[in-house]
Amino acid sequence: MSTFRFFAVAGLSLCSIAVIAQESPGLGELVSSDELAALDYAVLPNGDGLPAGSGTAVEGSTVYQQYCFACHGDKGSGGINDALSGGHGSMTSKSPVKTVGSFWPYATTVFDYVRRAMPLSSPGVLTNDQLYAVTAYLLFINDVVDENDVIDAKSLPDVKMPNRDNFVWGYAPGT
Ligand code: HEC
Numbered sequence: 001m002s003t004f005r006f007f008a009v010a011g012l013s014l015c016s017i018a019v020i021a022q023e024s025p026g027l028g029e030l031v032s033s034d035e036l037a038a039l040d041y042a043v044l045p046n047g048d049g050l051p052a053g054s055g056t057a058v059e060g061s062t063v064y065q066q067y068c069f070a071c072h073g074d075k076g077s078g079g080i081n082d083a084l085s086g087g088h089g090s091m092t093s094k095s096p097v098k099t100v101g102s103f104w105p106y107a108t109t110v111f112d113y114v115r116r117a118m119p120l121s122s123p124g125v126l127t128n129d130q131l132y133a134v135t136a137y138l139l140f141i142n143d144v145v146d147e148n149d150v151i152d153a154k155s156l157p158d159v160k161m162p163n164r165d166n167f168v169w170g171y172a173p174g175t
Pocket of ligand 1: 084119
């Protein structure tokens with residue numbers, strides 16, 4: 001490509017970007033770094049990323065009644081949306097019932113999921129203590145922890161989910 005053609009092409013693409021920017025509908029506003037930081041989180045299976053705070057199932061029962069019961073039903077079943085308890089041992093049956101207790105491999109994912117997605121209509125309303133408490137409650141109604149076990153960043157990664165060992169890697173290491 002001649003030097004002239006190179007500059008001509010480069011100039012054209014800069015013009016195109018300027019035109020695109022001009023044609024933007026100008027909706028919304030720039031996200032501030034604080035707002036971004038409030039959403040930029042992830043909890044890994046080993047607990048990395050878990051925040052400070054703690055809660056028990058007893059405390060979580062109150063959170064559950066207020067924020068979750070309407071959709072997920074009494075003790076996590078019989079509601080209008082997904083069952084969160086029960087189904088244990090059904091994964092190898094002809095009609096597996098996937099719930100937090102019967103299917104999910106990591107307890108830390110419960111915290112991460114609820115923090116980012118629940119309650120459905122207003123995720124983000126729960127404090128970290130309430131999130132630990134309601135996580136403890138979901139684990140309690142699945143017979144995974146006791147009612148008064150304190151769930152926090154240290155204890156949650158140590159909770160072993162019933163279906164944990166039934167997950168296998170789809171690919172051999174290194175492939
Ligand atoms: C307005 C109804 C509503 C409320 C209130 C609500 N949820 Fe949910 N929840 C849903 C729906 C719908 C889904 C399925 C979402 C999907 O599949 O994408 C769901 C999914 C879930 C799941 C994943 C279930 C699975 O096995 O895939 C968990 C865990 C959960 N909710 C916990 C909670 C907790 C804890 C609260 C209270 C803090 C709560 N939800 C409040 C409607 C609700």
